[in-house]
Amino acid sequence: MSERWDQTLPIQAAIEGHADALSQVWVGVRRWVAVILMAHKPREADLEDLMQLVALQVCRKVHEVRDPSLFKPWLRTVTINIAREQGRKASRKRIGMFRLVGKTRYEANQMGNMQLSEDAKRVLDAALSLPEKYREPVLMRCQQSMSYKQIAEVLSLPETTIETRIARGRRMLRETLEAQTKQTLEAKQTKEETRTIRVGGAK
């Protein structure tokens, strides 16, 4: 089954309760659900856990969607709500628990981790600091199968607005990273100057 965005997803059949249709719809939308979660979840919340919660909510509530054209905006709202609510819960839980795990578990987790480059982590942090209306379309555009038109459909906005937000969001991201780099360089320079003064004083 194609993982790409598909305009011909059997949304009506899914709403009517056909399991195979709903599975097909889920496969067609789950990647952009992941992007929306990434854009809205707290850093410490588990992406896979949240994906499963969204999947469960889709199963339980899809029959409440009145019209197939409302499905994507509905799913986006469901996803954002889960990201925020469950994210807060996960955050509280993790902060409240000081977990000690055995070495075997540690090794297993290390193997299962997704590895991101330092550059990707740095850019992601900066992207997550963007205002919400820019963050979401910028991240969605990085999901290769989504065009401006498709992003506009999910966000219920005109295509021109999406293009403008992506362009502006990219500029803001660039400026944020430039400012961070500048700050880091300045901090490094100050540190070196301080060290030089100390060494000079010691003499």
Added chain:
Amino acid sequence: MSDKPNKPNTNEPGMSAEHSAHLRDLLISRVIDGSASPEDWSSFRVLAANDAQVWTDLSDAQREHEALCEVMNAASSVADGVDLPGGSGSPLVFESRVSTTARWGGWAIAAVLMLGWYTGSITVNTNDPNTGNTAGMIPTGKILKEASPEEAMDQYMHAGQQSGQVVGEMPNQIVIETRPMKDGTIEITYIRQIIERRVLDQAYRETVDEFGNPIAVPVNLDTLNKRKPQ
């Protein structure tokens, strides 16, 4: 992109600085997306002839886009591993879940109580004959391979408590799903929570990365040792 709604032309005289910056952003964005038209490229060349900084901005924006694509590819891999509960090949389970969740949801609380009574696991003291627990009552000499799940569980609890590895079982089970069956019975899927204790020579604190994946960080034992030893 064939029919662009926004038509950037940075060469227009009298254009405001804000508008010019907006069109500059659009051009860079389209080049990154690979959707720039010949007109866009012409505008970009004109822009670059007057402002060499645009090349640096384009390069930075491209690199940042690639970095975010890396993140989203990783997120897509996670997404691809998540199917609907019940699986696509099990329409009976799925339909049952959708249509009966609300109707049978109320059974969850009752089911917890029933399970607690049925399994006799409300208490952790398995040696008390009054609790109804069967720990220690497994026929001696019965090997684990032949034991039923309940007998094997009791063996585990009993042996674990004797060795000190098992502290006990939480009194409440977590009900995941309650489902009526065609023959009038009820199927309950639930989690039993066993508390174990271990002594480790090295501990790790669990934290998370950008995706919420657990990452283990070694705990400084000196910090732990400052606490009163148990």
